[in-house]
Amino acid sequence: MIKRDLVIVGGGPAGMAAAVSAYENGVKDILLLERDQYLGGILNQCVHTGFGINYFKEILTGPEYADRFIEKVKNIPEIEVSLKSIVVGLARDKAVTFLKPGRLEAIKAKAIIMATGCREKTREMVHIQGTRPAGIFSAGLAQKFINIEGLLPGKEILVVGSGDIGLIMARRFTLEGAKVQAIVEIQKETRGLLRNMVQCAEDFGIPVYFNHKISRIYGKDRVEKVSVLRVDDNFNEIPGSLFEIKCDTVLMSVGLIPENELIEMAGIRIEENKTSVPGIFMCGNCFKIYDLVDRVTEDSFLAGKLAAEYLK
Amino acid sequence: MKTYDVAIIGAGVVGTSIARELARYRLDIALLEKEEDLAFGVSKSNSGIIHPGTQNPPDSLKGKLCVQGNFLIRKISKELGVDFKEVGELIVAFNEGDARELLRLKKEAGLLGVTGLRIVDREWLRKNEPNLNSEAVCSLYAPTAGIISPYRFVYDLAENAVKNGVEVFTKTKVTNINRLDGYFEIGASSGVFKSRYLVNAAGLFADEISAMLGVNNFKIKPRKGEEFILDKKKTDLARHLIFPLPSRISKGVLIIKTADGNPMIGPTAEDVEDKEDFSTSDIGLNRVLTSARRLIPSINDRDIIAYFAGLRPVAGSDFIIRHEEKSPGFVNVAGIQSPGLTASPAIALLVAGILKDNGLALKKKLIFHGHRNKTIHLFAAPASKTRRLIKKDHAYGDIVCRCEMVSAKEIRDAVKRGARTMDGVKFRTRAQAGRCHGSFCTTRIMKILAEETRMPLTEITKRGKGSEIVKGSSR
Ligand SMILES: Cc1cc2nc3c(=O)[nH]c(=O)nc-3n(C[C@H](O)[C@H](O)[C@H](O)COP(=O)(O)OP(=O)(O)OC[C@H]3O[C@@H](n4cnc5c(N)ncnc54)[C@H](O)[C@@H]3O)c2cc1C
Ligand SMILES: Cc1cc2nc3c(=O)[nH]c(=O)nc-3n(C[C@H](O)[C@H](O)[C@H](O)COP(=O)(O)OP(=O)(O)OC[C@H]3O[C@@H](n4cnc5c(N)ncnc54)[C@H](O)[C@@H]3O)c2cc1C
Numbered sequence: 001m002i003k004r005d006l007v008i009v010g011g012g013p014a015g016m017a018a019a020v021s022a023y024e025n026g027v028k029d030i031l032l033l034e035r036d037q038y039l040g041g042i043l044n045q046c047v048h049t050g051f052g053i054n055y056f057k058e059i060l061t062g063p064e065y066a067d068r069f070i071e072k073v074k075n076i077p078e079i080e081v082s083l084k085s086i087v088v089g090l091a092r093d094k095a096v097t098f099l100k101p102g103r104l105e106a107i108k109a110k111a112i113i114m115a116t117g118c119r120e121k122t123r124e125m126v127h128i129q130g131t132r133p134a135g136i137f138s139a140g141l142a143q144k145f146i147n148i149e150g151l152l153p154g155k156e157i158l159v160v161g162s163g164d165i166g167l168i169m170a171r172r173f174t175l176e177g178a179k180v181q182a183i184v185e186i187q188k189e190t191r192g193l194l195r196n197m198v199q200c201a202e203d204f205g206i207p208v209y210f211n212h213k214i215s216r217i218y219g220k221d222r223v224e225k226v227s228v229l230r231v232d233d234n235f236n237e238i239p240g241s242l243f244e245i246k247c248d249t250v251l252m253s254v255g256l257i258p259e260n261e262l263i264e265m266a267g268i269r270i271e272e273n274k275t276s277v278p279g280i281f282m283c284g285n286c287f288k289i290y291d292l293v294d295r296v297t298e299d300s301f302l303a304g305k306l307a308a309e310y311l312k
Numbered sequence: 313m314k315t316y317d318v319a320i321i322g323a324g325v326v327g328t329s330i331a332r333e334l335a336r337y338r339l340d341i342a343l344l345e346k347e348e349d350l351a352f353g354v355s356k357s358n359s360g361i362i363h364p365g366t367q368n369p370p371d372s373l374k375g376k377l378c379v380q381g382n383f384l385i386r387k388i389s390k391e392l393g394v395d396f397k398e399v400g401e402l403i404v405a406f407n408e409g410d411a412r413e414l415l416r417l418k419k420e421a422g423l424l425g426v427t428g429l430r431i432v433d434r435e436w437l438r439k440n441e442p443n444l445n446s447e448a449v450c451s452l453y454a455p456t457a458g459i460i461s462p463y464r465f466v467y468d469l470a471e472n473a474v475k476n477g478v479e480v481f482t483k484t485k486v487t488n489i490n491r492l493d494g495y496f497e498i499g500a501s502s503g504v505f506k507s508r509y510l511v512n513a514a515g516l517f518a519d520e521i522s523a524m525l526g527v528n529n530f531k532i533k534p535r536k537g538e539e540f541i542l543d544k545k546k547t548d549l550a551r552h553l554i555f556p557l558p559s560r561i562s563k564g565v566l567i568i569k570t571a572d573g574n575p576m577i578g579p580t581a582e583d584v585e586d587k588e589d590f591s592t593s594d595i596g597l598n599r600v601l602t603s604a605r606r607l608i609p610s611i612n613d614r615d616i617i618a619y620f621a622g623l624r625p626v627a628g629s630d631f632i633i634r635h636e637e638k639s640p641g642f643v644n645v646a647g648i649q650s651p652g653l654t655a656s657p658a659i660a661l662l663v664a665g666i667l668k669d670n671g672l673a674l675k676k677k678l679i680f681h682g683h684r685n686k687t688i689h690l691f692a693a694p695a696s697k698t699r700r701l702i703k704k705d706h707a708y709g710d711i712v713c714r715c716e717m718v719s720a721k722e723i724r725d726a727v728k729r730g731a732r733t734m735d736g737v738k739f740r741t742r743a744q745a746g747r748c749h750g751s752f753c754t755t756r757i758m759k760i761l762a763e764e765t766r767m768p769l770t771e772i773t774k775r776g777k778g779s780e781i782v783k784g785s786s787r
Contacts, residue, residue: 035714086711097695101709104699122749124618131591132620134774134781138751149755151769151782176786220588221778248783261747265545 005029006307007096007109009087009262012041013293014284014300015115016069019079021304022113027311030079031107033098035086039073040066041117043293045140047147048168050195054294065293090114090262092277111279111307114263115300118256118285120165123217126254128160130216135223139165139253143172152176154249158226159183160214162201164192164291166253171200173251180206181247184228186213186235191255193291214250215242223248258286273303281307315495316342316479317672319507321486321521323347324355325462325656326648327513328469333660334667335476337674342505343470343478344498346485348776349736351466353515355653356739357590357622359539359568359579362458363651364401367558370423374631377655377662379425382456384657392468393686394460399569401457401553402432402441404448404607413557414452421454428455441551443608457553461571462653463739464687471729472684476677481505483776486514489524491639509641509672511663516587516625518646525639530632530646534587534623535561537579538596541570541618542611543747544716549575554607563650565603572716572742573691577604577611579622590621617747624649631655633662635670643667687725691717691742712760713753715746723757727764735775737761754781 006027008015011034019032038044043051046062053059056068073079082100089097094109120138137145137153143165145151155178159166162185170180183201188210190197201208215229215237230241260270269276273283283303284296318334320327323345331343347353362382368375389396405411411431418429432453437444474480481502488499489510498505514521519532542549554567562581570576580596597619605611627647636642643666645659652659668674690698690708702709707721718741726740734750737743737757744750744757758772758781773779 035711084710086714088711088717099698099702099709099711101706102702103709104695104702119748120751122617122747122751124616124749125614127594127597127613127616127619129591129593134779138749141751141754144755145782146786149769150786152784152786153782155783216591221774221776222780261545 001095001106001108003108004031005109005311006031006111006113007107008032008113008115009096010034010041010115010117010284010286011036011039011081011083012115012117012284013043013066013069013296014041014117014286015113016073017297017300018113018115018283018304018307020069020072020076021301022308023076023078025305025308027308028078032073032079032081033085033087033096034081034083037084039070039081039083042140045144045147051293054292055297087262090266092266092268094277094279111281111311113281113283113303113307114286115282115284116259116262116286118258118289120252121255121257123250123252128214128217131219133217133219133222135219135248136217136250137252139169139251142169142251146172146176152178154178156181156247157249157251158245158247159251159253161185161252161254162190162192162197162208163253163255164196166251167192167196167200169251169253170206171204174204174206180204181245182206183208184212184214185210186231187211188233217250223250226250256285256289258289260286273299273306279310313504313506314340316340316505316507318342318509318511318667319344319496319498319505320511320513322353322513322515323350323466323470323480323482324353324513324515325351325466325469325653326515326645326659327511328466328473329656329660330511330513330645330663331478332469332473332476333664335473335478336676336680338677341478342507343473343480344484344486344500344505345480345482346501348483348733348773349731350470350480350482351463351739352735352775354622354625355466356463357539357620358462358650358653359566359576360459360462360570360653361553361568362396362460363654364421364454364456365424365426366401366403366417366421366429366452366454367563368420368424368651370420372630373633374651374655375424377631377658378651380658381651381655382458385460385654388657389460389465391682392472392684394465394468395571395692396458396460397571398456398458399552400453400455401555402437402451402453403555403557404444404451405557406447406449408449410557411450414450418452426454426456429453441554443549443610444554445607445609459553459569459571464571467729467740468684468687472682475681475684486521486524489521491525491642496641509643509667511643511645513645515648516623518625518644519627522636522644522646525636525642527636527638527642527644530627532587532646533626534584534589535626535649536582536584536589536621536623538592538600538621539576539578539619540597540600540616542575542577542615543617544574546575546615547573549611550608556603556607565600567604567607572745574617577601584623587623590623592619592621596621618745618749631659633659633666635666641670688722689741690719690722712756713741713743713746715748716742718743720760723760724764727761731761732765733773733775734758734761734781
């Protein structure tokens with residue numbers, strides 16, 4: 001088995017910052033594995049601005065923020081980047097198995113940093129009653145459709161949840177000429193940033209229903225409508241409050257969850273930036289969901305440093 | 313116009329099993345299906361269990377065909393390269409009364425010819441099914457119970473049938489049938505078909521097809537079953553299929569092992585009116601969770617990654633498989649509720665016999681290509697095999713669906729083998745069926761579908777016309 005000092009899983013902002021920091025703290029043999037065909041992670045599809053205010057003291061778009069780190073990583077020959085490389089196995093003895101076009105490889109690492117990011121919660125996870133037609137998307141997928149593929153996933157949109165991605169997508173859809181019928185949020189206030197609430201919903205006159213939840217999705221082949229209910233602060237349904245909203249698309253923006261299956265399946269426990277296995281570290285959104293990428297970067301510098309200290 | 317010897321309406325597991333069985337003989341066969349793809353009816357939304365034959369009245373047709381089907385499916389799955397796993401089932405008793413009931417079930421199943429049955433005690437259960445509720449006192453163990461992928465079984469049966477000359481017509485909804493002199497004239501959405509014999513395997517709509525020939529002697533009542541799929545990381549939740557004691561109308565809520573590796577809990581059993589009502593409900597979820605937790609208390613609803621509802625086509629308490637004297641040459645295969653998946657190979661044999669008894673000549677072909685090369689699924693392959701595959705074809709190393717580990721090569725192959733919709737790809741490969749529900753791979757799969765079929769991206773559907781994924785281009 002090939003031996004490496006430090007293997008980093010995930011080439012988003014977290015993995016890149018961890019690599020740079022590990023190098024700066026003395027690690028000279030680093031392998032960065034990224035399953036996508038480019039570095040940058042989720043930032044690549046975030047073409048809106050609002051990144052880097054804290055770290056770079058500038059307002060950047062997602063790809064611009066990512067590019068700054070991609071440049072840094074490229075200029076450090078000790079960091080080997082392997083793209084289209086998906087890690088499929090992690091063992092407690094720090095063996096990492098990954099696939100890439102053309103081969104399956106197993107590597108024995110002295111230290112590992114997990115920076116696999118997060119995924120969006122789905123309609124299935126929050127359990128919404130009703131049918132399962134076309135037209136139900138996570139907000140992130142809708143973002144990918146519009147920003148990367150140039151496709152419009154729907155024309156009459158209902159957004160479930162008022163997280164940042166949902167708010168940003170509500171604005172995006174409006175700018176694309178679609179009609180955002182409503183944003184429905186079960187909490188009594190937004191979970192997103194206030195500035196997004198104002199700039200994405202209020203400025204466009206999109207109705208926001210706080211203390212409301214979707215109770216059912218209708219439609220055989222394509223979403224046709226949803227029914228909505230008012231709830232009290234303990235999420236109990238208020239009788240008689242049911243009404244319907246016509247839409248062809250339901251956009252789910254109900255939160256993110258860390259992508260930790262590799263760690264879990266290996267039976268490893270997560271502790272602050274570390275794990276129950278000495279030498280396996282975590283950073284970025286797979287460790288904790290961060291609203292701001294700047295915090296991810298900070299967090300990942302720490303993880304890189306911890307790994308370097310461990311390797312000394 | 314060509315006159316087929318046999319036309320079969322409905323490409324679910326029953327219709328395709330019959331088609332493949334009849335393909336052994338020198339016959340012209342047409343298989344007509346209204347949906348865009350095969351297995352989009354009841355056969356895609358069930359528990360995937362190959363039942364041993366327990367829980368059926370000893371004098372029932374479904375009981376007999378179930379036991380026979382359980383036996384036959386072993387050989388067929390080998391021939392077709394479909395994974396059949398004999399995992400065994402446990403019917404659990406929680407008190408002395410239950411335990412007596414188990415003895416009755418054991419006796420009845422014995423009469424049907426189910427083999428290997430035995431009662432296992434607490435000690436055995438603790439050792440062999442560690443997550444089972446410790447209050448269980450004993451269980452009826454049926455080692456011959458197994459699991460299969462119900463949709464992949466249909467696709468592979470159909471592919472093999474086609475290889476042996478069967479013609480499959482999708483997007484072909486039968487709307488009217490006339491019995492003329494010596495043949496049937498079948499009007500469908502895609503044209504008119506002529507056949508000497510007609511087999512009705514239309515699942516939920518079998519009563520409507522039968523009525524087109526004036527045979528109105530049964531009615532199909534849908535009975536809904538909601539099922540909830542758990543994350544693959546819980547694959548070891550149970551080692552066997554776990555059943556409660558059956559009720560009068562259903563086998564109860566089960567802990568199911570699936571061929572895909574995800575555990576599943578369900579189904580409910582609720583009579584409904586609408587044959588197209590596949591919605592799931594909070595009531596169903598709560599019912600399933602409560603019942604499933606009685607069997608395995610540690611089940612966590614946060615591990616649920618998907619759910620669906622299926623409708624059992626119920627016509628009384630047993631299957632209806634018969635030649636209709638009122639319309640000579642017409643065979644009804646209706647009311648195929650559970651255990652229809654298990655029984656399907658036996659149903660096919662029975663139907664072939666009925667056709668023969670009514671004058672269809674069954675002359676064996678010189679060559680019947682019974683063997684089909686196994687479809688490759690990385691998620692089921694050991695590392696050494698994966699390594700070899702990737703070396704041979706780089707596209708196996710290009711993972712598209714990361715949750716279920718499905719490569720670009722598998723998806724491309726699925727399209728080449730007939731998938732035309734996103735669901736068609738999902739059922740064949742499992743891509744989009746994992747925890748992220750296609751959030752990451754939908755666009756990539758659409759592009760592969762578009763490339764292979766030369767469809768524009770805007771025409772790609774989830775499961776046929778009307779279910780287009782996107783509404784146009786962005787600005
Ligand atoms: C839609 C959206 C909008 C946002 N808007 C803002 C904003 O306006 N301002 C702001 O500051 N922040 C914003 N954020 C938050 C910020 O983008 C994230 O916090 C940050 O990108 C997280 O970085 P990460 O590296 O932890 O995860 P990711 O960016 O998700 O990177 C994880 C990487 O790991 C790779 N990976 C995962 N598993 C494997 C594996 N098994 N093998 C190999 N590689 C793997 C993935 O492909 C990915 O590239 C937004 C986030 C989203 C999702
Ligand atoms: C929740 C649930 C769980 C189950 N679990 C199990 C199990 O674990 N084990 C088991 O053995 N059985 C099980 N069953 C039963 C099993 O799924 C069915 O018995 C079996 O799938 C029936 O197959 P079929 O081919 O008759 O029906 P279908 O698969 O519905 O096939 C009929 C086909 O006919 C087509 N059709 C209808 N009308 C027309 C028309 N006018 N023109 C053209 N085509 C038409 C339909 O589109 C459909 O594809 C379960 C059923 C349910 C609902």
